[in-house]
Amino acid sequence: MVKMRIFRDLNKHLLIDMIKEEWRLHRSLVGGLGSTFFPLIIFVMAATCALIAPLIARNLNQTTILLMLHAASLFYGFYVGGFGSIGEQIMTKRLGQVNMLLQLPQIYPISFKKVMATFFVKDSLFYLVYTYVPMILGISIAATYIGISQFGILRLGVTAFLAFMIGMGLSFVSSAASSRSKLFGALTYLIIIIIALLVYPFNILQPQQVLLPFAYWTDRSLIWPILSIMLSIGLAAAGSLLIKERYEIKQTKFNNSLLKINERLPVTGEIRPLVAKEWLELSRSGNILPAVGGYALNLLVIVFISWLFNYGFGIPIGFNVVFFSAFVGVLGVMTYSSLTIIEHNDYLNLMPLGVDSLIKAKLMIYFILTSGFTVGFVILIGLIKGEIYLIPQSLLVAACMSIYVVAVTAYLTGLWTNTLFFGAKTILKFALMVIPPLIIIEIGTIILPFNSGLATLMITSASVLGLVASGLLFMRLKKHWRNASFSYISNGE
């Protein structure tokens, strides 16, 4: 009853204002065109995936495809649902000078629980309209060609969205629990991990016993969507109730180590203290593990993609270690992005330096964090596949593409990757700059067994050109971002 009261008490006007705020924030960051472009991309991608679905269905059974779709939705929800940490971010001014409706409880007689519950509903609507509706529309366009009924696609959309809501609710509960007690938070995460392990690889629980929206597709019983709705509401209510109302300002003390780190760094100029600052911020904000873990997870994604091609699409391409190496950099975009959301940096507007200096410092941190993993990953894949002779070439490709892709990302999105990357112009420029060399390298890896001379030429020249282009982008950073401010919203144009 208490849980349900939170939602009954939701303020309609606050919800509407939050939706307006989200929309205006989004428009101010990526522009009107960019805001429209994102759902369009989802629509096109969904239609494309639906059109190639019969190809996948030849090699994977329908149940596996549905399970993958629902599991992906669950993870997506879990990824975006960590609202529990927002309270701490607001109280510690991590958002710089940006003021949002979430800050209302500081001065108005409204509880943070209620505001967070409204925020949860607002975000659910946002993802529904911005992601799931275009996705379902995209699939339904392709429906006539692949022989699936429109009603079936609508049902798929509903169950996939319910999986997303459960993921978001789980993340909300875990993050809210973490804000109360690290141990409590760790326990909730541990429970989630144990349940996931019981499903796979231990096979003690069946996926449908855990992933309730997916269970609908095993027996078509309506009980599963109903239970899913109840579970997602319950999780959202539990998350809201767990949210702390007060964030005590604790005086956290640390050894003063900026000067020591600064002296040890093998770089010169104004970037040196910035790298030291970035390192301290990364470690003290507890973001080293998520950044490194996220990168390691990205590397596993590459392995998964190759598995999908081999067993999902049934395309018998012998992926060699060079192929994997080219993709390493592409997935590093997310890691670079995670480095740009730790601190507001408003105070740097008062210092004699440009935005480009901080971008360069962040690039330095990116390479410090990821280089070891990249090298280790390439060597490991080379050893597993018995392609030791390809390891030197793969290391060259991984290094060049890693540097190139992150240089393109930094050049186009600067300190605001997380938001500017959703802009239409940015995505197009990124695609035009990154996809061609990637295609050349991947074609090279495919023809490597048949014409090693041509393949090596293609791979090496694309990699070296990427490295040269990185140097040019690096030199142009200063000019490109010369008018940008360090403040939260700035597109550098």
Added chain:
Amino acid sequence: MPKTLSCIEVTQLSKSFGKIVVLNNISLNVAKGEFFGLFGSNGAGKTTLLKILTGQLSADSGEVRTAGYSISDPISIKRSVGIVPEAESPPTFLTAREALELSCLLRDLKNVNERVDRWLDFFDLQVKSDVLCRDLSKGQRQKLMLASAFIHEPSLLFLDEAFINLDPIYQRRLREYLKKIVEEGRTIFLCTHLLEMAEKLCSRVAVINKGNIVAQGAIDELRSKEGEGLEEIFIRAVNGENAHIP
């Protein structure tokens, strides 16, 4: 710093945000060694003007030179001046001491420890030197912002509501310090609503209203009658010459 008699030279400066004109054809001069005060109602354009003067914002039209540098060279301006912004926002995850050390390192200063100790002592922040900036009180953060602006002993200081959040003891300490450095020949550009404080400190003032400079000069020159205070001068300038002063 290039040799010039004026520390700040503004000629026909205009700035708009979309259709909103924030600064309209402003001209202003601040000489070396002046304690200059800028006053205005809320939203009059004070902070925008200060941001343009310090190279944080570009101008739509007009000429602006600060400390001898054009605002097209913001890095040289920021190297030469000290800026205390309206809102205090020191680095979240650095300690109080590290925040000041970073300020020194980014300005490539020598004797970092000596400088940092001096300003931590000045604002009695030594006991908080290893506390993260996010965990400091509003007043302590404001002191850090002030210390960071003073640490390189700039010849020109821009202070936007610098006294806000400070208790009377530190307000006095800051006031005495500012007086002293102006006597030494350094220049201060102060934006404030604390007119009583400004009256004690400023040698020359300007009043900005709806993006226009409506009064400018020495306080004595702006007085319409003997004994008229800065508050009356301000209200008269904002409301118009013959407006009733409540």
